[in-house]
Amino acid sequence: KAGVTQTPRYLIKTRGQQVTLSCSPISGHRSVSWYQQTPGQGLQFLFEYFSETQRNKGNFPGRFSGRQFSNSRSEMNVSTLELGDSALYLCASSIDYTYNEQFFGPGTRLTVL
Amino acid sequence: GEDVEQSLFLSVREGDSSVINCTYTDSSSTYLYWYKQEPGAGLQLLTYIFSNMDMKQDQRLTVLLNKKDKHLSLRIADTQTGDSAIYFCAERVYGGATNKLIFGTGTLLAVQP
Numbered sequence: 001k002a003g004v005t006q007t008p009r010y011l012i013k014t015r016g017q018q019v020t021l022s023c024s025p026i027s028g029h030r031s032v033s034w035y036q037q038t039p040g041q042g043l044q045f046l047f048e049y050f051s052e053t054q055r056n057k058g059n060f061p062g063r064f065s066g067r068q069f070s071n072s073r074s075e076m077n078v079s080t081l082e083l084g085d086s087a088l089y090l091c092a093s094s095i096d097y098t099y100n101e102q103f104f105g106p107g108t109r110l111t112v113l
Numbered sequence: 114g115e116d117v118e119q120s121l122f123l124s125v126r127e128g129d130s131s132v133i134n135c136t137y138t139d140s141s142s143t144y145l146y147w148y149k150q151e152p153g154a155g156l157q158l159l160t161y162i163f164s165n166m167d168m169k170q171d172q173r174l175t176v177l178l179n180k181k182d183k184h185l186s187l188r189i190a191d192t193q194t195g196d197s198a199i200y201f202c203a204e205r206v207y208g209g210a211t212n213k214l215i216f217g218t219g220t221l222l223a224v225q226p
Binding site for chain 1: 143144148154155156157158161163201203205207210211212213214215216217218219
């Protein structure tokens, strides 16, 4: 069974641009969560989607948004990029939001210049 | 409050046991997890324990949970050089509209040959 896939793996953008990251969960998994990992703040929860609905959101500005499609694939978007948005963005999937196991993808490394 | 703390660094010799410690603060935690992150990679789920259990063993891994002290530990028996990585503990905060993982700062495990 294929794991969680994230594309692209690496991105370089400049300040003010916007970016879209993609996550395909494990087949049969319907819940997708996103996390941001930085050296300074560690791993922080961004948001969670289930059945195309955002169920909860972390403490991030409105520039961070996401969505989930009917096939459970998810995208997150960051608009008006800032230098501090440089991070590893990790996607995790689970069967549903009540399930206790979350499996992570390899992440997308975003660098903002 | 939500806070998970870990020591930053642990060095052991190959063949010895490693013990990585973690403390958490949220008493509503349901599950507690250990993840492993190798350089340039995402998070690999190693094991997890339900909050009403004291211990869980899975091959070389033993998880101990002291719920009274909110202390979690991961013991790796017969540590190998391939175990060198960053280890994150995480608590799952779940209830109502909330479902997210709160991660610790990570412990870098260095295994000396």
